[in-house]
Amino acid sequence: MRVTLRDVAQLAGVSPATVSLVLNERSEGRVSEELAARVRNAAATLKYRPNLLARSLRTQETRTFGLISRDIATTPFAGAMLAGAQHIAWQRNSLLLFVNSDGDLDHERTEVASLIQRQVDGFMLGAMYHQKVEIPENLQDQRLVLLDCVDGAGRYDSVVPDEYQGAHDAVALLVSMGHRRIAHVTTTDQTIAATERLRAYRDVLQAAGLGNEMVVRCEGGEAQGGFAAMQQILRGPALPTAIFCYTDRMAMGVMDAAREAGLRIPADLSIMGFDNQPYLADAMRPALTTINLPHYEMGVWAASRLIPHSDSQDSEPAGPTQVKAHCAVVMRDSVAPPGT
Amino acid sequence: MRVTLRDVAQLAGVSPATVSLVLNERSEGRVSEELAARVRNAAATLKYRPNLLARSLRTQETRTFGLISRDIATTPFAGAMLAGAQHIAWQRNSLLLFVNSDGDLDHERTEVASLIQRQVDGFMLGAMYHQKVEIPENLQDQRLVLLDCVDGAGRYDSVVPDEYQGAHDAVALLVSMGHRRIAHVTTTDQTIAATERLRAYRDVLQAAGLGNEMVVRCEGGEAQGGFAAMQQILRGPALPTAIFCYTDRMAMGVMDAAREAGLRIPADLSIMGFDNQPYLADAMRPALTTINLPHYEMGVWAASRLIPHSDSQDSEPAGPTQVKAHCAVVMRDSVAPPGT
DNA sequence: TACAGTTCGTCAAACGATTAACGTCAATCG
DNA sequence: CGATTGACGTTAATCGTTTGACGAACTGTA
Incomplete structure (x- = not known):
């Protein structure tokens, strides 16, 4: 079966509490360096990996975010947006729960509910082209960033192409x-x-x-x-x-x-x-x-905005920010000075 | 704060156990219909929604699946595959944890580890074009379906275009x-x-x-x-x-x-x-x-194969199955009999 | 000797569900 | 009348962590 904190504790001959403290580096001044080393050893030999479900239940933080895409299948741009968001999530060691609503608001509502039940830490709502969107009520009081769309009232962070x-x-x-x-x-x-x-x-x-x-x-x-x-x-x-x-x-x-x-x-x-x-x-x-x-970059921005750095503790900037992402010229061969 | 089983129990004047039984429809012959109704009422007025983290911890089932895509950003087909898989997941009320490895096997290994820590019920590994793939070791003893790719040994279920x-x-x-x-x-x-x-x-x-x-x-x-x-x-x-x-x-x-x-x-x-x-x-x-x-259909197949129906209890077919999905002709205007 | 301060760990209560195993009470049976 | 049965609920353990509060052992001091 899976190896738990208990198993590590047993092997190291200490209590589970001690193991938890050591492995989370909170043992400073509470556990001798010698014992800590023994614990770390035990954890390593058993290849212990904490059960994040249990941890989340306790800490009330899942490091998981909901990414709702409205009709992903119909656009060649979706992949880049997802990849951008995913990249940042990964950097902040979080994960993305991905759902795709087919533009059906009812459907979307139940999806949101399902994500909330899984205690996600926040949401991204991604459209597949720049538009103004309706936000389902049960999403309205959640942490939310809009991707390639804006809400009418400007109540949420959002990023769209300029x-x-x-x-x-x-x-x-x-x-x-x-x-x-x-x-x-x-x-x-x-x-x-x-x-x-x-x-x-x-x-x-x-x-x-x-x-x-x-x-x-x-x-x-x-x-x-x-x-x-x-x-x-x-x-x-x-x-x-x-x-x-x-x-x-x-x-x-x-x-x-x-x-x-x-x-x-x-x-x-x-x-x-x-x-x-x-x-x-x-x-x-x-x-x-x-x-x-710049779909990739927009995905990056949205995720960065949604998922705080674990190191930098400074709180987020005040108020919602609407960003317009820069759209660069891509020079190829179909444009030239007239008559050349 | 969030409303819990306890709150419902309190409002209905019963024990949490009773509430759980009633809400999960296991109360048959153990709770009077009258009381059950009261419980359901209480749950409704409080808008109780079970915390799936807690449930999963107890039941050892998360109804969550890992979807690993290898380099999603570079193909216009990815969206359809995701949408197909997502659709089925949704039907079986499960969710997809989406990660994107950039073809880096080391990276992928840690992603898999992270998904395992979250106790996902299974994995889909999706390539972006039909190919033979390496499976990271820590994925090998997991429930796994391959999407748009196959493994050398044919040890896993897979679907590719024919x-x-x-x-x-x-x-x-x-x-x-x-x-x-x-x-x-x-x-x-x-x-x-x-x-x-x-x-x-x-x-x-x-x-x-x-x-x-x-x-x-x-x-x-x-x-x-x-x-x-x-x-x-x-x-x-x-x-x-x-x-x-x-x-x-x-x-x-x-x-x-x-x-x-x-x-x-x-x-x-x-x-x-x-x-x-x-x-x-x-x-x-x-x-x-x-x-x-048929990317959408392949996504559907993979997810259907991975996520068992909750109703039909029959176990999965024996042995891994390699499926080749039918590729249909799409008639448009660039083909005609010669000399017309 | 008695007392305060450190140092090093552990106890036990959460988090929010699920579920065997066990009461309790009234009705029924021989 | 004592025992059995059935109907209806509850108790308490459990899933695997985290963490505030407590305690034991030791050192130093008056």
Whole structure:
């Protein structure tokens, strides 16, 4: 069977209490160094490992956190977020209890309940794209950090991508390369990402004194939409020299349509994506210049915020903090100065 | 504070034991229905929820399973696997403790230890592509199911995609459509997937009496490799009418090269992928006909196998079972009979 | 001798459940 | 009438730790 504190105590010829003290390094001045060594030896020869269930029951701390993901299966980004969070949890020797709610709030409520029953020390609620979320009531008075989403009231810590900054950098880059006619292909969906990216696009154009904005909207943020949008642009009077796309997937459609029309990329047309979607942006031909969505880093931030360092004892900063994570340009081959 | 069994007992005016019996429906013939109702009432008004830590300590069962993923971040398939496993865990009201080892066996060992200390009821070890894996020693005598991988000795339950069957169906489909010159673009890597898919390709050609096999290998299973391979094929004497690609990513490169050469797809050339990679295969133009890798279903199978039904009491089937999951054809637009 | 101070460990009560084994009381039986 | 049975609950041990409170043995001091 499993070896317990008792077994170690027996082998070392002491009481369980002593073993506990020694092994937890609380024996300072209460147990002679000699005896402590004997205890440590006994523990080692028996390969004793404390039962964390029992410990948690006593200490009221499980070093376990609930990670609720809303529909993980449908996005290629989820893995990175999980990995980031997991990495930090691991560093702080904690573990992540992972559940996946399919966006069903009722379902989610029972999942939360189940996690609470297991006495988790806190929660992360992760969405799969930047959005505003409802928090189930039974989660509201728990320690909670939001990942890739925000709550309406701003009551919780949260981290989301800085859509505006990313889009701003993207368009500014095009401008700085000399592009004057820059189109924006986006979706009709009212997502935060779409809104913010559009806003940044407009601001940059404005600031650069480029009045002739060209915004083309299509349903869905997918390749088909991008294809349709590009066709529409091709029918227009004046072709842009660069297109800033809402997503890499739309960029893919745009690129296909442009190519079918005989345009060379980036010589005739520069294409800028957004998302840096794994296995897509780098696989396209030419490889897509785009803006990175820092999922791993967001996972890291959320977990760091949720799980206190065991060494640094200083309490957490006052009040909830909303962080926007920096979105960096990823230079590849689909963007160049016009006419090169 | 949290409400405990004791509190309920007090409110109902009975002993904790009685409450436990009633709430666990073991009170049959030991507690009057009247009293039982009172207890249930008390529990309800206090919103009592058992502390699962305490219960687990007593019952030696945590209803918690360790899910170890090897490098989740780098693949778009991981989410589906997790979701599948999670779904079953949920059904059996269990939870998944998720850890991610970066392929570092030492690291993994300590993670396993940490899970064991938390008294998990079993483990799933998930790889991110079909491969043979090393099992850390401290995992070897645990209840374990392998997901998307196998161990050398076949000592554990495992589920992997049926590469051979999938590839067989793929090539057979091309043949049945009337293709006679079918090439296979693959990698130089010695993965199980590459080997099996190639073997199936050869077998089908053989069986169909098509002697002229064309296998082109490139380094890496990525788009660039596919592009290079297609260029090589274009330089050859006789063009194939269809190409079976090792992965969707290679297919993407193949398609790009074919298009640059002025070939129409599928009219001049049919392209068959493998993997049904989310957000890629369906986004290509034309959308890629390919073979699905059933990650969700594999997750489901692994979890079902690991976590016994609480109702059906029959013990598990004897001996470890190695399952190959069926890989279905996904019909899209990149494949058609030759010359249409 | 008596008393206070150290030093070194142990006792025993938690933490919050589960569950054999055991009362108690009333009704029933021979 | 004494013994048996059944119905209804409770007692107390247990799961494996942690930890405040206590105690014994020894040293030094007046």
